[in-house]
Amino acid sequence: MKVLVPVKRVIDYNVKVRVKADGSGVDLANVKMSMNPFDEIAVEQAIRLREAGKADEVVAVSIGVKQSQETLRTALAMGADRAILVIAADDVHTDIEPLAVAKILKAIVDEEQPGIVLAGKQAIDNDMNATGQMLSALLGWSQGTFASELDVDGDSATVTREVDGGLQTIKVKMPAIITVDLRLNEPRYASLPNIMKAKKKPLDEKTAADYGVDVTPRLEIVGTTEPEARAAGIKVGSVDELVEKLKEAGAV
Amino acid sequence: MAVLLLAEVTDGELALDATAKAVTAAAKLGDVTALCAGANAAAAGEAAAKIEGVSKVLVAEDASLGHRLAEPTAALIASLAGDYEHIVAPATTDAKNVLPRVAALLDVMVISDVSGVVDGNTFERPIYAGNAIQTVKSSDSKKVVSFRTSTFDAAGEDGSASVETIGAAADPALSEWVEDKVAASDRPELTSAGVVVSGGRGVGSEESFALIETLADKLGAAVGASRAAVDSGYAPNDWQVGQTGKVVAPDLYVAVGISGAIQHLAGMKDSKIIVAINKDEEAPIFQVADFGLVADLFDAVPELTEKLG
Structure with a gap:
């Protein structure tokens, strides 16, 4: 079985986000970029499936600007076997919408015929939480979102999902789209020898046009602003003072 | 329309x-x-x-x-x-x-x-x-x-x-339900509670989380947790407040032993009053707190529980 893992290049989760002065978005020029943390978990799970003998090939895909090949090299260094880069934008500030990403991924799935797609549940830039579900709809496949446990067994997979009330376990028919949550696994670090090896692994370069997908956004960005800052508070010196302040504020 | x-x-x-x-x-x-x-x-x-x-x-x-x-x-x-x-x-x-x-x-x-x-x-x-x-x-x-x-x-x-x-649409029959694991609780629901008391990594263990729960019960509050506390197994996943957990905006949010990573702040910074208790006075949580108390939570939380009400 082949595993397909879409990975996204996003601003590193430790970097302080700055809104561009013209309101068009967040400043991404000369900012540290990394693989979306949820996608790292998906890559790790794909590699574990291969290590467990349940998968024989892990293919990483990234859709975006040319620089996304760095993200793919990270996936290859972690252990993915090969990569597909789909260039769909020139400007690093262009975010390809989940619907267009799902359409490109569908075309890749049609070509590659994976038995499972493992994706991050959301990207930490647009926080849309949509691509996996959309791909699943376009393919007419089953979906297991927000997975914290995954057990692939032949023609079905058991997925434990993190939901508002606690945990839900479902059984999905294969092939399936699984979107992964934080507690599925702890992604490995790429070792230096593996980083060197990754440079020689195959990386195909394609464009959105190769798959006949129109990536024109459906959502026009009208403006981007900083959220209102909270007014600075005070430090209290003791529990007594805290209780007093809370009573004054009518909070208790 | x-x-x-x-x-x-x-x-x-x-x-x-x-x-x-x-x-x-x-x-x-x-x-x-x-x-x-x-x-x-x-x-x-x-x-x-x-x-x-x-x-x-x-x-x-x-x-x-x-x-x-x-x-x-x-x-x-x-x-x-x-x-x-x-x-x-x-x-x-x-x-x-x-x-x-x-x-x-x-x-x-x-x-x-x-x-x-x-x-x-x-x-x-x-x-x-x-x-x-x-x-x-x-x-x-x-x-x-x-x-x-x-x-x-x-x-x-x-x-x-x-x-x-x-009527329903035709069932695509692609997946089936196996089980739900939902913890029964008499506490208010996290996303609609008027008061939330949350614990973070500083709480240190699942057992110590009882301190957070006791304070919450004194206040009639829901219990929340930071990602670090959930990842460490101190608290269940449905208590997580933050970018990828629940987003809450109660009248009073008490953050205990939570450093205040941006991913956590994303889930609670619209709360009306924020209280932070942390022994690290440099913790970023104090930048959004209305009332900050630099103290060891193992001293301050029992004392606060006792002195409220």
């Missing part, structure tokens, strides 16, 4: 708070029809009919709709979509599971976690863990939108909408 709102129904029961908050947002877009779907949904439908701003309720009962599985629920909504310009829901994990699937079936973009309605096509939503607010204008003929419930007030309960029963 007609709006179809997917009501939050769990095991036949309407989640009134989340649904009524989404109705407030949806009513800005047009006439609201609430869809209650489940193996049993009639009682939920009756409850939804009382929410002010709901003009009609559709009740769909079928075994395939019983456990909020995405595929049959999305198929049902897509089959109804022709009559509506907006398809909306509260931004719960169920809706986030279902709505993007609906949007793709309709070949439109989904707009998740909307915190403000500008007009029928234009919406505000937080991005980058709430570090920026983006206004987006949709060019799609249908808008599929989830609303962040913490930013809308719940609609009242004096309504009297008509209730109509409809």
